[in-house]
Amino acid sequence: MTVTDDRQPGATAMTREATLCLNQQQLELLDLSIAAGEAADRGEVVRLALRESGTGYVVHRPVPGAPTPEPAFDSPQLAAAPAERELIEEFALEPGTGRCVEVERGQLLRIEQVEGAQCVDFNCFNLHDYKEAMHTGRTRTLHGINPGAGDFLWSAPPRERALMFLATDTLHVNDVMFPRCSATLYESVYGLTTHTNCSDIQAEAQREYGLTPDDVHDSFNFFMTTDVVDGVPRIHRQTAKAGDHVELLALLDVLAVPNICGSDIMPTSNFSLAPVLVQRYRVPAAELGAVPALPRYRTQRDPSQFRQPVIRTERALHRDPHYEPAFTNTPIRTSSLTVALSPNESAVLERLRRPELYSTDGDALRDIVFTWWAASHSPTGARDGD
């Protein structure tokens, strides 16, 4: 730390210098702020972060280069939509079963309680490439453990696309935290070796399309009441009544696979199994147009951009002797950025420095800068255009 004597002629008002150790990616982020006109140089970005963090009021700024959100359906698609909902097919999904349903882009899948209190597990695949499937982890990160109306069902990185839009949800009791129940769960807890379970029900339903039990993915659990208390996930009894329903609008052609959760000896479906009604509709333009616009990110990649695009057919893994690693932005290189701080900025650093984590000014300041950056540059805000 360098202390400057303010009383010397020509001295600045700065009292302190802090040196941050930043790698090339972290510097790139500061440079984005500079390019966006937020600050004149890297040191100014750091000082801006300090000053705003100190006030507790962080100015909102768009993410630099954020893509403009695009409507889910374009004008010709809206024009081709029917004037009213058209029912294409419907069936009762019986206890112990699941069924594959091809839902074309723009069609709507409705799942409705018949008797009530029935949890419905749900898998979803890109119909034209089953390797793109709904990912509960990504969905959970974006919408929390209990998503509801207005949320999306997302596929895994690097595709990371919205597969379906949860347009209607009369109860808003859903879960994306618990994995599907399995045969081994029932054996381990109850000693039962033959019992209905979502993993095997999904596998049997998906077999119609040639998928294997390994292709079953963790489910979106409709009508399942869950929470977390003291870090422990819990399942509660549920309150779905006859007529409660969810409606899912397909944003691309998908294979949707609902199944009746096999759990009749846990509170998931109030210790009972009941059928649900499944319907598939064509929907009018107003419903298609109600899907929120989403940005199309350059990093949402498809197999044409994969370094290894070929799906393996051999089960055993063998090392590729010609493999050359090609990790992004490697090697990671760090460099030093020294910033002169005013007395006020220095006071903010002292107040926010987290001494239990950081022993140097630079490390404490690096945390403040990137915490500020994320708080200041919100994708949601950029989507709103402010």
Ligand SMILES: [Zn+2]
């Ligand atoms: Zn289950």
